[in-house]
Amino acid sequence: MPAAVSILYPRETGATFDFDYYMSTHMPLVxxxxxxxxxxDWQVFTLDSDSPYIVHALMHWESIDGFKAAIAKESAEIMQDVKNYTNLKPVTFMGDIIGSS
Structure with missing residues (x-):
């Protein structure tokens, strides 16, 4: 079943986020x-100032199991890269897609 994974970066005092690095280096690595x-596929959104998050990365997957396999086998390099663009800890949500239009 197709799935979606959201990675969100919280809006916090003292937060840093290098959008250029994220788009030109981190997401190509992903x-x-x-x-x-x-x-x-993936999409990245900047969120308005009323949102509790500043950035939302949305990824579509063939299945949740595929995402879990990617995390198990390929997450070290990606997670080590986070410090190169932000001091925030990302929040992850995932689920099966049960409808779309």
């Missing part, structure tokens, strides 16, 4: 390492 596990 694509390189996770596409082979079933990641179909």
């Amino acid at each position: 694509s390189k390492l996770w596409t082979k596990h079933g990641m179909a």
Whole structure:
């Protein structure tokens, strides 16, 4: 069953986030390492000032199991890269897609 995974970065006092690095280096790394596990695509959104989060990365997957396999096998390099663009701890949500239009 297709799945979606959201990675959100909370809006916090003293937060830093290098959008250029994130888009030019981090997300291409994610694509390189996770596409082979079933990641179909990704989108990145900046969120308005009323949101409790500043950035939302949305990834579509062939299945939740594919995402879990990617995390188990390919997460070390991706997680080590986080410090290169932010001092925030990302929050992850995932679930099966049960409908779309």
